[in-house]
Amino acid sequence: KVAVAANFQAAFAELAAHYDGELTPTYGSSGLLYAHIVQGRPFDVFLSADRARPQALVDQGRAYGTFVYAQGRLVLLVNAGSPGPAWLTAQRRVALANPATAPYGRAANETLQALDAAPRRVLGMNVAQAFHFAARGAVDGAFVALAQTLAQQTPAQRYWVVPDDLYAPIEQVAVAIRGGNEDAAGALLAYLASADAQARIQAAGYR
């Protein structure tokens, strides 16, 4: 039984199709899944969208074996104009995930600071929301995940892949949960680390 961060849903489904074993994924926001694990919901593996929550589980002794299974990549998606640092003027309205709660939001925030850009911000709950703020034309652009633009087959000229050095890495960490089926958990974690899996993960827009 795997708890999977919602933003990794598409990629995970792809992986599961090629995994040689039975998987029961539950998708949800990392915060929700974390709360469920803390409250004793039986999972074997937790694929979080961040590092903080798995770490907290490890600190509480509920999990072990932290392992970065993917690194998210931030892109700036725009509705008009050519995406890039110059696009981020003070007149633009740009959506980002809530920096306080979402890793992509945090990364976007760091990027804006690094570029010293101050567009008008609109906060979404997560990248998915930031994405459809942009997709619905409610904002001029949005910081979203590369995985999303790839999955939605967004034309490449509409987004700018933010260079890695502008933000601290968006590490998505997996852990095995104590008390679950630890053999199956080990097998899945091992598979995630395999070259085959990593290739698929990268193809989906992660590093």
Add this chain to the structure above:
Amino acid sequence: MRRRASKQRVTASVPAGADVLEAAWVTALLALATTAILLVLAPPLAWWIARTRSKWRAPVEALTALPLVLPPTVMGFYLLIAMARSGPLGGLADAIFGAPLAFTFAGLVLGSMIYSLPFVTGPLTSAFRGTDAQLLEAAASLGTAPMPRFLRLVLPLHRKALVAAAVLGFAHTVGEFGIVLMIGGNIPGETRVLSIALFDRVETLDYAGAHAIAGGLLAFSLLVLTFTYRWLRP
């Protein structure tokens, strides 16, 4: 409950149509169960609120409205804590049934009940307050005790309000999301309801799927509601 479905291999991204039907089924069951239980609990509570002169009336009335002021996700969060094995409700359920309430259909019903209660008691209380006291006296003078007076006179007098309140509660349970997400755990066939299936699609940017579910839900609800409301002819 078709638990086997959850064991199946997950195919590509979006759950298939069968999944939606399953979620619809769970939703219908949940809404029916919640509404049925509320229709037993809410009328006496609303009647008490509408009629009592106790000084506890206002606080109790406020208490029934309280679930409203907390965002459902937050309510759900607290309910989750209460319903987990370590929580009071969950511990109790664990001791009795061998399973905590969290992540079960029963837990979902309980959570929805708490959250939908104000939507059922509210209209009922408003309607009950308008009861003609003279009719109650007349019934009493014929020898009818308070309980049969309530069952045989008050409820039939306010059958329209009962229908309206039930519909409100039902619809609200169908659309409920935050609590279901928190304490249900999105288990297909057991706690995965339509609102979550719909939310999943929005989250995964599967807008076509989202439109389809939302459209179906709306069209179906509009039909059912219109049909039900026909009974409320003036």
Add this chain to the structure above:
Amino acid sequence: MRRRASKQRVTASVPAGADVLEAAWVTALLALATTAILLVLAPPLAWWIARTRSKWRAPVEALTALPLVLPPTVMGFYLLIAMARSGPLGGLADAIFGAPLAFTFAGLVLGSMIYSLPFVTGPLTSAFRGTDAQLLEAAASLGTAPMPRFLRLVLPLHRKALVAAAVLGFAHTVGEFGIVLMIGGNIPGETRVLSIALFDRVETLDYAGAHAIAGGLLAFSLLVLTFTYRWLRP
């Protein structure tokens, strides 16, 4: 509205206490505005629903209940589409005010209104249905036209139901979350409301902060509700 706040740099972690006060202020404004507007729009609608013999009554009544069956987040999703510059409402607002409705306080009010409408019309309709037709005839026989009849007789007759409905609408707007999240954009001082501040804390594992806000909200609401409900003495 302190728009400048939105221009400030957002610091990483959790908003400070001042932020909660600001969110509380926005919440209060939003709930008040929504309730005030609904108190103007809902009574005539509810009255029409309760009295008309038009064949459109049932469909319209169903329509007002529809916002209930969609999860608020999903409702918000569609409202966002409508309120964005490219959407019908947003385009209109853009043409008139030079700004679309999305991510504005006005947009939030509109969204909350749509979502809270059933909670205000529901109890009102239930109460209005119980109006003694004989009294309406009496008023008409004295020369009172339908409109003054509604204003001078029906509304005062049902003042308790009005209060109850307003409270329900107000409380529900306070706790509203999904729509605010979707079309508000979490802009401090403008569209960041308490429910979102609270949600943020839960999300960031700041449970102490969440407990504090939730506790404060509950305590405050309990007080206000109890106080208001005192008026509804039988």
Add this chain to the structure above:
Amino acid sequence: MQLRVRGEVVRGSFALRADLDLALEGVAALVGASGAGKSTWLRLVAGFEPDAPALVEVDGERWQAPRQRAMPAHARSVSTVFQEPRLFPHLNARRNLEFAVHAGKREGTRLAFDEVVAALDLAPLLALYPHQLSGGQRQRVALGRALLAPAKLWLFDEPMSALDAQSRREIAPYLHGLCQRHAVPIVYVSHSLPEVLAVADQVLLAADGQVALVDSVSAFSTSFAEPLSGDDPGAVIHCRFQAFDARYRLSELAFGDAKLYVPGDLSAAGPEIALFIPARDVSLSTSSVHHVSILNRVDGEIEALRERGDSVLARVRCDADQGEAECLLARITHRSVDELGLAAGVRVQALIKSVAVRTGDV
């Protein structure tokens, strides 16, 4: 006021036909047994049966006609006292009355608040809410409220059924006076024929699903018709006021060349006074009677006898003919008929024990 009401009101298995075209003036009594359709007729005129295929015209103004949109009740210059008080429960008596004062702008007579309050003795009740009033008090407030609304026609559905005789006796002349002073006709529903024969200028009869005007109140009252079976019949007699004897407090009324003496000063009641003489208060004698406290004796001839229940009604045509033949009714026993040899054509003296004056006891 010219009133035309024609057509039908159907309510379930009950149908009421009206075919009326009359000049309303003063008090028109609407009588009939319980369930005969009196209230239904009032509802039609007042505008509460807008879908009935009927014609309602008042002074040439068309209020309702089949297959046309009826004028709504609030726009008709009619004020109704319903059979139930129908007070607004959330307003005290004063505010109930004020509601009528500020009700609307339709045409019609407006009475002064203070006058109505004084006439109906409402002052002690003004602060009370409907649920604090007694049944009779509620009815008085409802009557006051209807009087305060602008109207050209008043429809009163048993407005004093819950009042004691004293209150009735005080209020009835006031209503009668209003109706004269302001030229606002009253349609007054009652299920008691003697009650209304004593006050009515006109009588409308609801019976057999019909509402129709009774041609002559006098003729109707002595016609042996049994419209309200069980009621005590009586005769209506029209007299002229002659003089008031202050010593004995008796008014002398002329009735052809006969005289009638009625207690009380009737000089203000107008030169033409209608009296209601209940049959049970009339005795017949075949010779002149002396030393009896019965003052009023009228000579005449028995026109017809009719059995009614266990006794007999005699119609006596009075000698005091004034063009129109005036008749009296007397209720007597079978034994008296035999003992006195009463039959059509026998000359008798009618002894009238008591007499009710029209403006008096409603």
Add this chain to the structure above:
Amino acid sequence: MQLRVRGEVVRGSFALRADLDLALEGVAALVGASGAGKSTWLRLVAGFEPDAPALVEVDGERWQAPRQRAMPAHARSVSTVFQEPRLFPHLNARRNLEFAVHAGKREGTRLAFDEVVAALDLAPLLALYPHQLSGGQRQRVALGRALLAPAKLWLFDEPMSALDAQSRREIAPYLHGLCQRHAVPIVYVSHSLPEVLAVADQVLLAADGQVALVDSVSAFSTSFAEPLSGDDPGAVIHCRFQAFDARYRLSELAFGDAKLYVPGDLSAAGPEIALFIPARDVSLSTSSVHHVSILNRVDGEIEALRERGDSVLARVRCDADQGEAECLLARITHRSVDELGLAAGVRVQALIKSVAVRTGDV
């Protein structure tokens, strides 16, 4: 049935004191002007003033006492007809009646559904809903509903105020019969003294914030008391049934050694019959009168004269003394007093025009 009601009901500025300890039997009339507190007293007995500091005891059973929890209304074996019909609007007449049949398990007489429906002529109304009934029909259904509930005591608050005379005449004897057959006493509210003097075995008077028993109905009726000012007074006379004359359809009643003749067969009305004789139907003569259709003549002596309005009331003590002195009241004019030289002590013959039998015309 032994009834004790003592204490006070305070409603705003109005306070009602009751101080009653009586054996109820048959019909007890509760009379008084509008607003005197009649309905309030009924509410106290029926259990709708549970907080009033009053004592209510029925046959030794304590229903209510100051500073004690009152027995709730539904548990008291009392069935009330309220002043308003209070029918359940969502049930048709039949279901309203059935509601009473299945109301509860308290003790008391239960009447048969069909009997009540027949007696009150409710059959044609059973399918109709309250809003489809006329005012009088509603009142009849409400009366039927109260009769069908189990009760040891019936409280009727003007149960026939909306009925026509014919219906009253039919229903009144039925109620009276019920009350005898099942030994269930009735407290019957009315604001009309003549109406109740004609039927009541006992009279309770509500006046000046008090409810008290009137000692003797006969004495009270001729006492010149003006409890219900404006009402027509009269006398209550107790007679024995003697014979029925089938030819003339007259019942002969003995009253001391005098005889009274009353239309109709009263043989079933029991050996003791109470008659109500309205003052306005009694004339006085100072010599014997002949050839008059007035059958009933009673010799006596004027005991007192009292002015009442524009005329005079004379109390006549009848020669036909039966231990208890029976008196008649006669309403006469000032002029007759003078012309006939009437004064206390003068011997007269009372001519009684009409007579109402107690079980008859309510």
